[in-house]
Amino acid sequence: MVNAYDKLINMKYQSKLLLGLIQKKGPVTRNQIMDATGMKLTTLKRFMQPLLDEGFIIEADMGKSTGGRPPTLYDVNPEGFYVIGIDISRTYTETVITNLKMGIIDLHRFASPHDPEDTVNQISLYLEDSLHRLGIAKSFVLGAGIGTVGPLDREKGIILNPANFPSNSWINVPIRDMFKEKLSLPIVIDNGANTAVLAEHLFGTGKGIDNMSYFQCGVGIRTGAISSGGIVRAINEYEDAFGHMVIDINGELCHCGNRGCIETMCSIPSITKKFKKLLEQRNSSSINEPLDKIDYLYICNAAEQGDKLAKETIVNAATRFGIGLANYINLINPELVVLSGPLIEHSPLFYKTGVEAASKRRYMKNSRVIFSRGGYFKDKAIAVGAAALLVEEILASQDV
Ligand SMILES: [Zn+2]
Structure with missing residues (x-):
């Protein structure tokens, strides 16, 4: 079975653009999308159809009518696909499982991070259990974003040499690959302050x-x-x-x-x-x-x-x-x-x-x-933003 990540990454750039817009502005009518994108109705229908077919977006309730039949509203499917966000900070680690609207389905906070291996094991085990408990198949999870303490090598997914960490085993840690191996999902990494500001900018107080x-x-x-x-x-x-x-x-x-x-x-x-x-x-x-x-x-x-x-x-x-x-x-x-x-x-x-x-x-x-x-997200901003970052990176990817 084709997993959610492959389905989305292989869509045309315009479809991803529409999904991003509907994710942030939905529920929206086709007219509102046309106004926002400048797309013609035929083009819009062509690039929306794969999103409807794969269940990334759904027809939501009807919009307000200005006379005649009320227009259909579109929104992302709140129950179809999921994302994981992981916050590795100096005094705690936190995980969220969100839907595509960045609504939190599951939240868990762990105590101060021990050494990297322990932390990755503990988080991965918890997440596998939670997905199972929630009845979410891994193939419907787009991936995981990690917000952590810099400095980082973002491209290679490595935590370099963070100051003030509780243990000095957190030097040159290939955190992205460690999680990739445990979770078998696409992983992105960024520093936590960046993911937090992204969460607030896209979905919170800074919308x-x-x-x-x-x-x-x-x-x-x-x-x-x-x-x-x-x-x-x-x-x-x-x-x-x-x-x-x-x-x-x-x-x-x-x-x-x-x-x-x-x-x-x-x-x-x-x-x-x-x-x-x-x-x-x-x-x-x-x-x-x-x-x-x-x-x-x-x-x-x-x-x-x-x-x-x-x-x-x-x-x-x-x-x-x-x-x-x-x-x-x-x-x-x-x-x-x-x-x-x-x-x-x-x-x-x-x-x-x-x-x-x-x-x-x-x-x-x-x-x-x-x-x-x-x-808006208070102490969950880093984790939610990490999940949002994963989605943003997929949506920004060019056609292959
Ligand atoms: Zn100083």
């Missing part, structure tokens, strides 16, 4: 916005950007560069070798370290926990509950983050900035202070920037 940025604030600060509708790519897919913007030339030494990088003040480890140091020095907090019991989650909660020292630590970190963010916005000029990741998720105070600090220091005060806390 219709062609210039936007995504910040994943956690152990490091990872950024992804869409410019003129496309992912901004850098050599080696570094996504941590924002965290190494120098904002204090006399600041603390960073693991990158410079002093005063944003990451030395605004990441989970730096905030936790700073708080513990202040707690020891001042002894002015209401917190009586032993130091080894205090993690960033504890600090975020204490700050929300009004602890003075926790608040001061978060506000200081977020203000410095905001200064960096203002510099970034001045250069890139995005319409939408999504701030996400554990720091934002667990600390409304960090988000609020960071946005205020950035807004105050923006150069072009008249241009509009929308901020979003967590975007």
Whole structure:
């Protein structure tokens, strides 16, 4: 039996273009598709037919009538085909199984990734089980996308030498081929900040916005950007560069070798370290926990509950983050900035202070920037975006 990936990849470019459009704008009428593509009705029918025949699209409910018979609406088949998204981050791994509308059918989060082999085995076993449990045959799965920590060799599917990973066995890991072997599916890989910004741009808060940025604030600060509708790519897919913007030339030494990088003040480890140091020095907090019991989650909660020292630590970190963010916005000029990741998720105070600090220091005060806390997909953006990336790569492939 021909699998879903081969069926789709072998379709004409125009059919793939139509599927992409219907996936993002559906349900739509033929007239709306003709308006969007400039195709004539006969051409449209010719390239839509294979998508209907193979079940990639279906006739949905009827549209609103302007008199006479209401027009037929078309949408992607929400139950015909599936995609896998895998998020390998520093403190967890997460998998999603989605339909072609990027609706999540299954979601699972694993603890901190061990060594690569363990991680790939654990994830693959879970996914095989889930597909079986959901009654989804592998031949209806288009493939899997992986969003992970850079730097990467995207072409070869290799994780190169990520900083701050829980174990140093994550160096030069051929992650794409490892998953390919276990899952026997087409696999694509990108850095997680890129897949997250793609998810929000195509299906989330950034729908219709062609210039936007995504910040994943956690152990490091990872950024992804869409410019003129496309992912901004850098050599080696570094996504941590924002965290190494120098904002204090006399600041603390960073693991990158410079002093005063944003990451030395605004990441989970730096905030936790700073708080513990202040707690020891001042002894002015209401917190009586032993130091080894205090993690960033504890600090975020204490700050929300009004602890003075926790608040001061978060506000200081977020203000410095905001200064960096203002510099970034001045250069890139995005319409939408999504701030996400554990720091934002667990600390409304960090988000609020960071946005205020950035807004105050923006150069072009008249241009509009929308901020979003967590975007639409929240902590699922990297995984959903990885699934979306796989579909995008198939749809963008040229006729063979
Ligand atoms: Zn640095």
